[in-house]
Amino acid sequence: MFLKIIVNQARQKWVVTVLLLLAMTALVSLYVYIKNSARFSNRSMQIIMKNMGHNVLILPANSDPGQTHLCGPGQTLFSDTVTRDMAQELRLASKYYLSMLQERNEVNGKTVVLTGIEPVSRRDETREKRNLVVAIKPGRARLGSAAAEAFNVREGETITIMDRSFHVDQILSSQGTIDDSRVYIPLAQSQQMLNKPGKINAILAFLCLSYGPSLEKTCAHQDKVMARRFPGFRTIAKTNLAQGRYLARMTTTRYLYYLLGIVLAVTVALIVVAGVQEVSERIREVGILLAMGAGYSYIVSLYIVKLLVLALLASTAGFFIGSGLSKLLLVDVLTSNTRPISILWNQMPSTVVLTCAVAIAAEVIPMIKLVRMDPNAILVEE
Amino acid sequence: MLQLCNATKEYRKNGQAIYAVDQLNLELSSGDFAVVHGPSGSGKSTLLLILGGMLPPDRGKVLYDSRNIYNGSSAWRNRYRREVVGFVFQRFCLIPYLTLYDNIRIPLVLANYKGPVERVVRELARTLRIEDRLGHRPGELSVGEQQRAALARAIVGDKKLILADEPTGNLDVENIKIVTDCLIQLADQGRIVVMVTHNPSMLDIATRSFHIEEGNITNTAVGNEARESADAIR
Numbered sequence: 091m092f093l094k095i096i097v098n099q100a101r102q103k104w105v106v107t108v109l110l111l112l113a114m115t116a117l118v119s120l121y122v123y124i125k126n127s128a129r130f131s132n133r134s135m136q137i138i139m140k141n142m143g144h145n146v147l148i149l150p151a152n153s154d155p156g157q158t159h160l161c162g163p164g165q166t167l168f169s170d171t172v173t174r175d176m177a178q179e180l181r182l183a184s185k186y187y188l189s190m191l192q193e194r195n196e197v198n199g200k201t202v203v204l205t206g207i208e209p210v211s212r213r214d215e216t217r218e219k220r221n222l223v224v225a226i227k228p229g230r231a232r233l234g235s236a237a238a239e240a241f242n243v244r245e246g247e248t249i250t251i252m253d254r255s256f257h258v259d260q261i262l263s264s265q266g267t268i269d270d271s272r273v274y275i276p277l278a279q280s281q282q283m284l285n286k287p288g289k290i291n292a293i294l295a296f297l298c299l300s301y302g303p304s305l306e307k308t309c310a311h312q313d314k315v316m317a318r319r320f321p322g323f324r325t326i327a328k329t330n331l332a333q334g335r336y337l338a339r340m341t342t343t344r345y346l347y348y349l350l351g352i353v354l355a356v357t358v359a360l361i362v363v364a365g366v367q368e369v370s371e372r373i374r375e376v377g378i379l380l381a382m383g384a385g386y387s388y389i390v391s392l393y394i395v396k397l398l399v400l401a402l403l404a405s406t407a408g409f410f411i412g413s414g415l416s417k418l419l420l421v422d423v424l425t426s427n428t429r430p431i432s433i434l435w436n437q438m439p440s441t442v443v444l445t446c447a448v449a450i451a452a453e454v455i456p457m458i459k460l461v462r463m464d465p466n467a468i469l470v471e472e
Numbered sequence: 473m474l475q476l477c478n479a480t481k482e483y484r485k486n487g488q489a490i491y492a493v494d495q496l497n498l499e500l501s502s503g504d505f506a507v508v509h510g511p512s513g514s515g516k517s518t519l520l521l522i523l524g525g526m527l528p529p530d531r532g533k534v535l536y537d538s539r540n541i542y543n544g545s546s547a548w549r550n551r552y553r554r555e556v557v558g559f560v561f562q563r564f565c566l567i568p569y570l571t572l573y574d575n576i577r578i579p580l581v582l583a584n585y586k587g588p589v590e591r592v593v594r595e596l597a598r599t600l601r602i603e604d605r606l607g608h609r610p611g612e613l614s615v616g617e618q619q620r621a622a623l624a625r626a627i628v629g630d631k632k633l634i635l636a637d638e639p640t641g642n643l644d645v646e647n648i649k650i651v652t653d654c655l656i657q658l659a660d661q662g663r664i665v666v667m668v669t670h671n672p673s674m675l676d677i678a679t680r681s682f683h684i685e686e687g688n689i690t691n692t693a694v695g696n697e698a699r700e701s702a703d704a705i706r
Contacts, residue, residue, distance in 0.1 A: 091574065091577070091578065091581040094570070094574060095567075095570070098569035098570060099569065101569065102568075102569045374565065375567055377565070378565045378567060379578075380526065380553070381524065381526060381553060381557075381559045381565075382553065382554065382559070382578055382579050382582055382625075383550050383551065383552075383553035383554025383555070383557075383579065383582050383583065384550070384554075384582050385546065385547060385550045386546075388582075466521050466526055466527045
């Protein structure tokens with residue numbers, strides 16, 4: 091009987107029922123789409139930005155960044171244990187460290203930069219992103235386009251530097267920067283070859299923007315922690331890259347959440363208005379049920395259960411619509427993806443719970459009105 | 473036994489107190505068929521709601537089997553309405569989107585009735601000559617059929633107190649007879665029936681009658697006195 095009343099009430103006001111269902115479905119669809127966008131497109135953006143290079147350079151405080159840029163002999167050397175120490179400090183906003191030892195050389199009359207690299211991970215880095223900085227195996231090399239030209243090699247061939255042979259794993263596309271002249275090899279091998287054991291001359295890293303509400307605040311936080319924990323070092327932000335990454339994050343996530351807020355407000359308002367109107371129109375039925383001995387808890391539960399059923403339907407439909415939209419719309423946008431866009435099943439329970447919570451919260455006002463109404467006035471008129 | 477002791481219900485309008493029921497006293501026993509009559513706005517319907525546990529009086533008591541129904545919890549009062557009281561309203565108050573069968577069985581469902589619901593509903597419907605209408609919704613029925621269905625809903629489940637507010641107000645002669653016969657039979661079976669009406673002929677069948685004006689009982693009659701009172705009103 092309980093369900094029969096609910097179903098018949100919903101059928102009797104089917105326009106309102108469909109409207110509520112659509113509003114809640116739209117809300118959930120947008121929520122799921124935004125979550126997917128945040129997950130897939132934000133990471134895709136990160137990779138694009140990462141392809142443009144790390145956005146911060148960490149150097150000894152007394153070093154000359156110009157020498158680092160020129161890869162010249164005036165670069166300061168310091169211990170590679172510093173990178174590992176930094177990776178232990180979780181308060182720093184920098185992550186995805188790369189220890190680097192670089193030195194300019196001449197090959198066939200052309201300049202190449204021998205660059206030893208070694209990624210150093212922080213334990214709170216995601217596995218997915220950690221793969222972005224790929225370590226080079228011993229005896230292997232990765233070449234910039236100009237360096238490959240200087241050695242006159244192709245991928246899969248072997249080069250010899252300082253009497254050591256390296257198998258060329260990859261030739262990178264031209265960037266129009268000094269990176270085109272780099273020969274990337276494992277850090278340990280470069281340290282042996284350049285006779286600088288345990289030494290590096292720069293640390294590259296990514297500034298993570300979750301450490302502050304803006305890029306400026308994040309940089310300030312980074313400087314504060316660096317000054318306290320690593321006083322002999324400084325962080326130089328490549329502002330254009332960091333700003334680009336910050337804007338990418340804003341556009342892919344934050345603006346969409348503002349939109350979600352508007353849709354949420356409209357949906358809640360719709361539930362409240364529809365609920366208040368329905369309660370007012372059904373005051374006679376409330377009186378009849380009370381006269382037959384039903385308590386307010388029974389009558390309130392009629393409305394709550396009906397809305398919960400709608401919320402369950404809407405959250406399920408919205409989950410699939412939002413996921414479908416993500417697959418359909420994001421696939422052309424994300425040119426550099428970390429993983430295929432897929433349905434994130436682990437988001438489903440939280441989506442259902444959130445939808446039900448929003449529905450119940452929005453129904454509070456109509457239910458207060460229901461309990462405060464006096465059906466006796468109507469019954470006396472009857 | 474149902475007793476009303478000095479019950480008063482007042483409303484405020486423009487700061488002025490209006491007494492719907494003013495220090496009313498009455499006592500009804502099993503088998504009583506009480507007719508309450510009086511002009512519109514005299515407090516008849518308010519009296520029924522007070523007796524039915526729907527509207528607490530501002531002062532005074534309502535005792536059912538010596539227990540003040542407004543002293544207990546709201547859960548107890550809900551139970552009182554579920555198990556003791558059956559309401560019949562002038563405009564039937566059937567739930568429009570449920571069939572007659574479902575309308576009639578609601579009180580049984582609310583009371584968690586363990587017996588054969590369908591048999592009980594069908595027997596009652598047969599008595600009130602609406603058995604072939606059980607699958608219809610109220611909007612598909614005549615006025616008389618709707619009132620008989622409302623009566624069936626009020627008395628299903630062996631209710632001890634039937635409160636009927638103008639149950640014959642919109643009916644033709646044939647339906648008035650069906651409804652009044654049913655109410656008389658209920659009183660004969662030992663239930664308390666309280667009927668509010670403007671129809672003086674109802675006093676002929678009453679065992680008790682009360683005339684209310686401005687919230688006060690101005691005249692009471694018992695048995696033959698009630699019938700004489702009807703003649704006087706006519």
